[in-house]
Amino acid sequence: MSRIFSTFLLTLGFALSSASLHAQIALGFDIEVSDPARLVAAMDKYTESQTGASIPATAILSQYIANGTSTATHNLAVFYPSVEGMDEAFLRNALSADWNEFIMEFGAASDTVLNVMFEPTGLTNGNTAAISGELYASRWIVVDVTDEAAFASEWQELVDSDPSDWDVNASLWRIIAPGNATGTHLVSYQANNFSELLSVRNSERPGLASFQRAVTGISSAYSISMVNTVKTWTNP
Structure with a gap:
């Protein structure tokens, strides 16, 4: 299971909050954190650095509450408003002492279990x-389609x-790398x-049985994880 993207990936959670509503591309990292603080x-x-403040992006750190046998304790997802914006971030970070210091601290506090790239399908x-608010609970289901x-x-x-009174935000994302x-x-x-x-619960979702019958031959669920948001960082 340590090779399964649970998050999204995204947040960083892969990831996947209202803060990432307008994201066009994202990077997700499952990480095993030894020093959360x-x-x-x-x-x-x-x-807050000069480099970080100049890059429009939203980063979301989530903590896994349940994720099977994966060694990952957290997920970090970074959402960009465009692919061009992601390219610009890569360029600025490559030449940045701020980024170099961050990578050293990141590596000292955690080990990366896996990372992926994903994008919204637009379906919600x-x-x-x-x-x-910025802190919320999530269920992530990774599917092979x-x-x-x-x-x-x-x-x-x-x-x-x-049910109309089930107050959740649901979205479908495509894992492209x-x-x-x-x-x-x-x-x-x-x-x-x-x-x-x-x-x-699933037994109370009126369309679930029909959905399961329809997608049985074209998909398989690979992992189901529960996560809590720890913190969100946003630069406009």
């Missing part, structure tokens, strides 16, 4: 307002049929807390 301090310092349940169009259509029908990790897509469900996230 040092890692957060390094993120704080880099974000249209409920980004479900997240009222062989027919994206069919899976996406069925998934959209599923979330559109979910998984390395040797498993999974082509990430399904993310977010709520302000686990009480809300788990208030509707």
